[in-house]
Amino acid sequence: MAAMSSLFQERLHPGPFVILIAVIFGVLLGAILMPLSEIVSIVTALALGILFPVLLFAASPVVEVREDVVAAGPARIEVDVLGEPRILAKSDFAKILGPDIRPLDFRVVRGWISTGVEVPILDPEDPTPALVLSLRRPEDFALALKAAKTKRVREDDSSHTR
Structure with a gap:
């Protein structure tokens, strides 16, 4: 049986404002760690600033x-x-x-x-x-x-x- 073709498809991905909020949230979580270690704080801020928007896109229906x-x-x-x-x-x-x-x-x-x-x-x-x-x-x-x-x-x- 042939695969059914898609007549319409739309991923409900977040808009630019939501992505910006996710990046800021990730960076702020990393900044919280600044008193412990600058390196850990910077690495965490970069990782979460990238991870959160990626998760938003991946979870978009x-x-x-x-x-x-x-x-x-x-x-x-x-x-x-x-x-x-x-x-x-x-x-x-x-x-x-x-x-x-x-x-x-x-x-x-x-x-x-x-x-x-x-x-x-x-x-x-x-x-x-x-x-x-x-x-x-x-x-x-x-x-x-x-x-x-x-x-x-x-x-x-x-x-x-x-």
């Missing part, structure tokens, strides 16, 4: 649309049970994470990304009403999901006509 499934962090859900995505501008995104929050939604959200999508889950057996995802390119996600759903419908139609 990926949102991906494949031909049959949407992967959002640890979640995998078939495109067949997903509704029409709603693109969330900054103000809409703030509402859905604040006063309009629904506790049962599955969220892959990063505070440094202020736009995203809300995708209803249409499976009546699933207690999760929607996916709420932080995305820098929500329009591309919506197009990819639409393409995946269209492809699945065509495949289902062609398999029924055989």
Whole structure:
């Protein structure tokens, strides 16, 4: 069986400000050791100033649309049970994470990304009403999901006509 191709993929990596904070935090932790040893302090500051941003990048979740499934962090859900995505501008995104929050939604959200999508889950057996995802390119996600759903419908139609 051929590998499923990715129609959309976005790693929710931290922005420059968050990276700067991680570097500063690492350097400050190293500076705490200055009274013990200058060399240990400098080496620790350099190591942690590099390590913390690397860990932030490595721990960043990926949102991906494949031909049959949407992967959002640890979640995998078939495109067949997903509704029409709603693109969330900054103000809409703030509402859905604040006063309009629904506790049962599955969220892959990063505070440094202020736009995203809300995708209803249409499976009546699933207690999760929607996916709420932080995305820098929500329009591309919506197009990819639409393409995946269209492809699945065509495949289902062609398999029924055989």
